[in-house]
Amino acid sequence: MSQLARNVHRMENAELIGLAKNRFLDSATQLKIAEHRYRRAKWYLAENPGLCIEARDHLWSLRGYTFKTELLSAGHYAGQPEYYRELYKEYSSAIRERSRWRMFRAFIGGNGWSRTGYGPLPGPLGTPPEILEDIYEKDVLRPRAEGTGTDDWHVRGTLRGLLENPNLPTDIVVKVSASEADEQLRNIALRRLGTLK
Secondary structure (H helix, E strand, C coil), rough: CHHHHCHHHCHHHHHHHHHHCCCCCCHHHHHHHHCCCCCHHHHHHCCCCCCCCCHHHHHHHCCCCHHHHHHCEEEEEEEEHHHHHHHHHHHHHHHHHHHHHHHHHHHHCCEECCCCCEEEEHHHHHHHHCCCCHHHHHHHHHHHCCCCCCCCCCHHHHHHHHHCCCCCCCHHHHHHHHHCCCCCHHHHHHHHCCCCC
């Protein structure tokens, strides 16, 4: 065990944050930070592109959804759709109710810091199509049918993000391109149709 790992319990918050952001930090120290009580350091660790598997899995095992959504958005579970399904099945209602932006970052898209630097988040590219379809039904169609989301920026932003996600089922793209009232969104859908094989 490294000297850093042995002394994590003695570090101040600023020191923990600095280490949590370090891409080249050894696995033992990462795991000690993941086990530490300071949540903000864990948050930075979840965003870290050099996160080791042991620390990643420890953060996933913690209660709640905040670290899980960050782990997904950062791409730490890319290629493992069962984690996306587990999180969505267990917490989608709570995330939708309390922090829609987490839903967007974890499943739909967005920009932020990740393994590849600043830019589009890699995690949402792994979202299974059935989750995107459910988000479309619950966050776009339902509010519009209830009359609560016709001019809502959140509904338009969600639809735009869905259209930009390559895993969105083609039938939804076709529906949007043919029936969307917002011309800008309809054009995005038409451009997307033009790129399909």
